[in-house]
Amino acid sequence: MNEGNCTSIGGVNLKPCLSERVPGQKWYKPIICINRDEGGERRVYKTYRYEQGPLGQYFRLLTSHEHRMLQRVQGLAFTPQGVERDARSANTLSYDYVDGAPIKKRFQNGAIPERFFFRLYQAVSELHERGVAHLDVGNSGNILISPEGNPVLIDFGSAMPLNRLPVITRAWARKKDLLGVLKLWHRFDGASMPDHLQDYYQRHYRKNIYTPKRFFKAFKRYWVSDGEEMNGIAAMTGVFLGLLFLVTVV
Ligand SMILES: Nc1ncnc2c1ncn2[C@@H]1O[C@H](COP(=O)(O)OP(=O)(O)OP(=O)(O)O)[C@@H](O)[C@H]1O
Numbered sequence: 001m002n003e004g005n006c007t008s009i010g011g012v013n014l015k016p017c018l019s020e021r022v023p024g025q026k027w028y029k030p031i032i033c034i035n036r037d038e039g040g041e042r043r044v045y046k047t048y049r050y051e052q053g054p055l056g057q058y059f060r061l062l063t064s065h066e067h068r069m070l071q072r073v074q075g076l077a078f079t080p081q082g083v084e085r086d087a088r089s090a091n092t093l094s095y096d097y098v099d100g101a102p103i104k105k106r107f108q109n110g111a112i113p114e115r116f117f118f119r120l121y122q123a124v125s126e127l128h129e130r131g132v133a134h135l136d137v138g139n140s141g142n143i144l145i146s147p148e149g150n151p152v153l154i155d156f157g158s159a160m161p162l163n164r165l166p167v168i169t170r171a172w173a174r175k176k177d178l179l180g181v182l183k184l185w186h187r188f189d190g191a192s193m194p195d196h197l198q199d200y201y202q203r204h205y206r207k208n209i210y211t212p213k214r215f216f217k218a219f220k221r222y223w224v225s226d227g228e229e230m231n232g233i234a235a236m237t238g239v240f241l242g243l244l245f246l247v248t249v250v
């Protein structure tokens with residue numbers, strides 16, 4: 001995010017933003033704007049650009065969904081608090097700013113705090129006890145490190161309530177989150193990762209190919225790998241087509 005000056009976001013008028021996302025980002029990405037409320041506390045405003053037509057409807061659904069998920073995780077020490085939805089703009093969500101830096105930035109500026117990934121692992125388990133699977137933990141932009149060295153999970157746009165998932169996919173959702181933790185652990189602090197978790201990660205982690213771009217990349221890899229990735233590709237083709245069907249038809 002850059003220093004910016006967004007005085008309105010969606011239909012909401014704001015004081016000049018302390019920072020906002022770089023212009024020119026992808027059309028489907030939300031604009032993130034940090035502002036101060038009347039009490040001087042920093043708040044994050046997240047809004048999608050489209051309010052009208054089918055796209056507007058789709059982004060409103062996304063906003064409602066993230067709002068509901070964030071409400072479910074209120075009171076946890078490692079999630080954004082004070083979530084609100086402004087009545088003037090249906091596709092804008094706001095919540096308290098969390099003081100912290102994304103993992104990647106912290107890694108570039110020095111070491112990851114000691115035992116950070118053990119705490120992240122615990123946080124994700126606690127999230128599951130609260131009945132929510134995050135489903136995008138492996139995206140390093142979604143994990144912040146607080147000044148005290150504690151993990152904070154943001155971006156609940158892909159989160160799902162475990163009790164709403166079909167029973168057979170609940171274990172899959174938990175496993176996906178925990179593999180997300182292991183992926184980041186392996187990448188940013190592999191030396192502190194216990195051997196049994198290294199082993200588990202190597203055996204179970206598969207790159208996500210649910211988006212068209214990733215799917216076609218994986219498909220290309222298959223052609224140059226003499227069919228070694230065949231089983232994975234076959235299984236993922238089914239999942240991908242299923243998701244495509246859900247997104248376009250349902
Ligand atoms: N509560 C918060 N406190 C501090 N910074 C935040 C907060 N929420 C979001 N941010 C900042 O905004 C960035 C993007 O937020 P978020 O992940 O919600 O949006 P996104 O568009 O889904 O991003 P991405 O696609 O990179 O995951 C974060 O990496 C972080 O730097």
Ligand SMILES: [Mg+2]
Nearest residue numbers: 139141142155
């Ligand atoms: Mg994100």
